[in-house]
Amino acid sequence: MMTNNFIVANTIIKGEWSSVLNKLSFFECDDYDLKNAVTGIALKSESGNVNDLLRSKPVEKPEDYSFTKLYEHKKIKSLVDVFKLETTRIRIFKQEPNQKTSLHVDYNNTNSSKEEYLIRIWMALNSNKNFKYYFRDKNTSITNTICLEKGQSVIFNPDTVYHGAENNSNEVRYSLNIIAKPNEWLRYFVERKEVITI
Ligand SMILES: [Fe+2]
Numbered sequence: 001m002m003t004n005n006f007i008v009a010n011t012i013i014k015g016e017w018s019s020v021l022n023k024l025s026f027f028e029c030d031d032y033d034l035k036n037a038v039t040g041i042a043l044k045s046e047s048g049n050v051n052d053l054l055r056s057k058p059v060e061k062p063e064d065y066s067f068t069k070l071y072e073h074k075k076i077k078s079l080v081d082v083f084k085l086e087t088t089r090i091r092i093f094k095q096e097p098n099q100k101t102s103l104h105v106d107y108n109n110t111n112s113s114k115e116e117y118l119i120r121i122w123m124a125l126n127s128n129k130n131f132k133y134y135f136r137d138k139n140t141s142i143t144n145t146i147c148l149e150k151g152q153s154v155i156f157n158p159d160t161v162y163h164g165a166e167n168n169s170n171e172v173r174y175s176l177n178i179i180a181k182p183n184e185w186l187r188y189f190v191e192r193k194e195v196i197t198i
Helices: 018-023 074-080 184-191
Strands: 007-010 012-014 039-045 085-093 100-104 119-124 131-137 144-146 153-156 161-167 173-180 195-197
Touching: 039 074, 119 131, 119 161, 131 153, 144 195, 153 184, 161 173
Parallel strands: 012 195
Antiparallel strands: 007 153, 039 085, 085 173, 100 161, 119 153, 119 173, 131 144, 131 161
16 A cells, blocks of 8 residues: 555666675664664765764754765766755665664654655665565554565655564665655656666
């Protein structure tokens, strides 16, 4: 089931970035949802540093965020540049086998006006039938289990959709996590059945 608050995009991004991912250093994070579940590295952050994964202000605004040195990497840059969006934090997360991110909501937009509202994009950077993504709209009791293909994205409202992920395989799971303002481009990305090759 899809709701207005979460949807799998019809557009797929095709490319080969596994050699880059294998070489990256990931950082631990103490936040409630990330601790002992995933490690991450920032492509865009508040300080511009790769180990800066969180936010510090009540309202997250695109103008307060800058690209890190990871964005200078050609492959990574071409992937991120596909997303024609005003963004804040952009991170890559790594989840080891048998690790689990429990279902939770984020209070990302608690202090935001309608114009400031941010959505979340998760794009699978690799795939395995035992990588599970979980979504449950606050207003329902149904948890949807999605197995994202490599290059497939899910877009959701982080404040109203409980989300989590689990790696039940024996390979490392990687995903791209983008926080952005929704726009017309994103609507086309969701609706059009296209393959973008980078
Ligand atoms: Fe979250």
